[in-house]
Amino acid sequence: xxxxxxxxxxxxxxxxxxxxxxxxxxxxxxxxxxxxxxxxxxxxxxxxxxxxxxxxxxxxxxxxxxxxxxxxxxxxxxxxxxxxxxxxxxxxxxxxxxxxxxxxxxxxxxxxxxxxxxxxxxxxxxxxxxxxxxxxxxxxxxxxxxxxxxxxxxxxxxxxxxxxxxxxxxxxxxxxxxxxxxxxxxxxxxxxxxxxxxxxxxxxxxxxxxxxxxxxxxxxxxxxxxxxxxxxxxxxxxxxxxxxxxxxxxxxxxxxxxxxxxxxxxxxxxxxxxxxxxxxxxxxxxxxxxxxxxxxxxxxxxxxxxxxxxxxxxxxxxxxxxxxxxxxxxxx
Amino acid sequence: xxxxxxxxxxxxxxxxxxxxxxxxxxxxxxxxxxxxxxxxxxxxxxxxxxxxxxxxxxxxxxxxxxxxxxxxxxxxxxxxxxxxxxxxxxxxxxxxxxxxxxxxxxxxxxxxxxxxxxxxxxxxxxxxxxxxxxxxxxxxxxxxxxxxxxxxxxxxxxxxxxxxxxxxxxxxxxxxxxxxxxxxxxxxxxxxxxxxxxxxxxxxxxxxxxxxxxxxxxxxxxxxxxxxxxxxxxxxxxxxxxxxxxxxxxxxxxxxxxxxxxxxxxxxxxxxxxxxxxxxxxxxxxxxxxxxxxxxxxxxxxxxxxxxxxxxxxxxxxxxxxxxxxxxxxxxxxxxxxxxxxxxxxxxxxxxxxxxxxxxxxxxxxxxxxxxxxxxxxx
Numbered sequence: 001x002x003x004x005x006x007x008x009x010x011x012x013x014x015x016x017x018x019x020x021x022x023x024x025x026x027x028x029x030x031x032x033x034x035x036x037x038x039x040x041x042x043x044x045x046x047x048x049x050x051x052x053x054x055x056x057x058x059x060x061x062x063x064x065x066x067x068x069x070x071x072x073x074x075x076x077x078x079x080x081x082x083x084x085x086x087x088x089x090x091x092x093x094x095x096x097x098x099x100x101x102x103x104x105x106x107x108x109x110x111x112x113x114x115x116x117x118x119x120x121x122x123x124x125x126x127x128x129x130x131x132x133x134x135x136x137x138x139x140x141x142x143x144x145x146x147x148x149x150x151x152x153x154x155x156x157x158x159x160x161x162x163x164x165x166x167x168x169x170x171x172x173x174x175x176x177x178x179x180x181x182x183x184x185x186x187x188x189x190x191x192x193x194x195x196x197x198x199x200x201x202x203x204x205x206x207x208x209x210x211x212x213x214x215x216x217x218x219x220x221x222x223x224x225x226x227x228x229x230x231x232x233x234x235x236x237x238x239x240x241x242x243x244x245x246x247x248x249x250x251x252x253x254x255x256x257x258x259x260x261x262x263x264x265x266x267x268x269x270x271x272x273x274x275x276x277x278x279x280x281x282x283x284x285x286x287x288x289x290x291x292x293x294x295x296x297x298x299x300x301x302x303x304x305x306x307x308x309x310x311x312x313x314x315x316x317x318x319x320x321x322x323x324x325x326x327x328x329x330x331x332x
Numbered sequence: 333x334x335x336x337x338x339x340x341x342x343x344x345x346x347x348x349x350x351x352x353x354x355x356x357x358x359x360x361x362x363x364x365x366x367x368x369x370x371x372x373x374x375x376x377x378x379x380x381x382x383x384x385x386x387x388x389x390x391x392x393x394x395x396x397x398x399x400x401x402x403x404x405x406x407x408x409x410x411x412x413x414x415x416x417x418x419x420x421x422x423x424x425x426x427x428x429x430x431x432x433x434x435x436x437x438x439x440x441x442x443x444x445x446x447x448x449x450x451x452x453x454x455x456x457x458x459x460x461x462x463x464x465x466x467x468x469x470x471x472x473x474x475x476x477x478x479x480x481x482x483x484x485x486x487x488x489x490x491x492x493x494x495x496x497x498x499x500x501x502x503x504x505x506x507x508x509x510x511x512x513x514x515x516x517x518x519x520x521x522x523x524x525x526x527x528x529x530x531x532x533x534x535x536x537x538x539x540x541x542x543x544x545x546x547x548x549x550x551x552x553x554x555x556x557x558x559x560x561x562x563x564x565x566x567x568x569x570x571x572x573x574x575x576x577x578x579x580x581x582x583x584x585x586x587x588x589x590x591x592x593x594x595x596x597x598x599x600x601x602x603x604x605x606x607x608x609x610x611x612x613x614x615x616x617x618x619x620x621x622x623x624x625x626x627x628x629x630x631x632x633x634x635x636x637x638x639x640x641x642x643x644x645x646x647x648x649x650x651x652x653x654x655x656x657x658x659x660x661x662x663x664x665x666x667x668x669x670x671x672x673x674x675x676x677x678x679x680x681x682x683x684x685x686x687x688x689x690x691x692x693x694x695x696x697x698x699x700x701x702x703x704x705x706x707x708x709x710x711x
Contacts, residue, residue: 001334001335001336001337001338001341001401001627001630001631002333002334002335002631002635003333003335003624003627003628003630003631004333004628004631004632004635005333006333009333068333206705206706206707209707210706210707210708217708218707218708220701220707220708221707221708221709221710222710223694223697223698223701223710226697226698226701226702226705226707226710227694227697227698227701229701229705229707230696230697230700230701230704230705231697233641233645233700233705234645234648234649234700237625237641237642237645238618238621238625238649240642241621241624241625241628241642242617242620242621242624244333244628245335245620245624248333248334248335249335252334252335252336253335253336263617263620263621266613266614266617267617267621312610314613315609315610315612315613315614315617316606316609316610316613317613318612318613318614318616318617319603319609319610319612319613319616320609321616322590322594322612322613322615322616323594323598323603323612325591326591326594326595326598327598
């Protein structure tokens, strides 16, 4: 039993954290968002570092690491709220690697990793980076399939740090199905990004409430504020425990992946919303302004929640899993 | 990252499982607290006979020198087996480790074995009517004279005092010193006229807790633990030990209660309702979060010697989840869950204590805010 990152995984996290802190401070995120564009220099650097292929085998030019390493990177991506197509590209590559056919791997992986092909992920109504994508991984509750260059139209969401699309008439049965576990991997990966969003929202809030003084004292000394922060930590750590569990299960214990992913998705959907909304509240009036950067986190958290398909379906899946456990024990 | 048990851990677990399979505690006595207590004490003796009562204790004191993970496995398996928590849980988890840390060789020699065998039950004399969350403001006085110490004061929320031979007593030995500094930790014999135990009747109707009225009790000098005036530090050792292994036991018991609810509700087709399913899904999530977070905490302690930020959250999460679970049961099962003698009626009421005992949720949030998040001291 070792529920912690390895030395190598910590190293990856440290490198990603440093790079994104220096290349993608909120000023850059804001610039990209206001220009309605991705941060292209940053994306080129990320591609050069091989991040899109982190969970792809070396045979196709990837780094040959796994879902945990991917989760670590995505957590840092969320922490920085960086304006890049890393989530869609790296996750599409990872699920094609693990759930695709040889032909699909040969067709897509090298190009995605090299940044020459683009990928979208999502459901029909909301596809991250779906507009004009060469390939889209469509989640259909517990299954996922690949669509080549589907017709789409761009959609403006509340999150201007990323691009979204709606597919034009991709009906059921379109595309090629991916193997079991693809949907779970995607849910788990989005959840990992949300953990990073939560961590950042919590840290920004702590800095603010330690610094901001009213009634002659830091507002963080009021229990109404400090207990809110404690609740933010509880949500964040719940999302973290389940996101790591899902990432670990994806490679090490695929039979548990569906349930682990539902845990991660449900925890992240709730945590992202609660923690980022709390960050706005704890910042007071300033938190409601365009200048204070907490709104980027809230917007991304809400849209990630939608990408996860909302929270209801995951609660329902978890209820079924809990009942199935009891039934299994009873018949044993 | 590896969320599986190692071969030695699996072997330890299997050995335990087969032990539990061969040692049936018998039916849980209902309606008679003393019989219930005797049931728990007898089962601890069985555990002790085969070296299972305190796996986390060093081998030299009768334990197995278990790792934290093995200790967690013990509590998980204890919970799974349906066997009762050891009667002398406070002795095993609190008094024993505190005596190992601070005791003289004579004290270790004298007290540890009877804790293990449940020959001598221990209780914890910390809280007072005016010193609950603010423990260091306690008022019970210990005055030195030629025969040792003379104790006067009152303690409250003392679990198991009616069965106890010994009490971990913190008393004020220096009224002039600053509030944390004038305290001393004593090992007090409960079997004396000057110590009166009065059971507190709980909202469940039963009495797990007591008040202690101490009017001129005697404690000899050799029963000071960790030195005169050092009581706060010694008490912190006790408090640090309080939640370590227990989290796993509680987590498993919560899972069992949830399974039981699912069984009853499924038999009555109550889980098809989408609102009920949604709440059930959330409870399953929280139960899993508790389990996973407890294991993360364990790894943090094993690798870094101290719990990570998640370690402070488990008791709060557990109490909240247990309360939500029992309220969900009342909603789901209907009025039948509230009738006298129903297991659910009892669990619903007992759960109200969860967010108070062993540190109120409000104090836990203060601790998280100040010690984990580094926020200024609360107002």
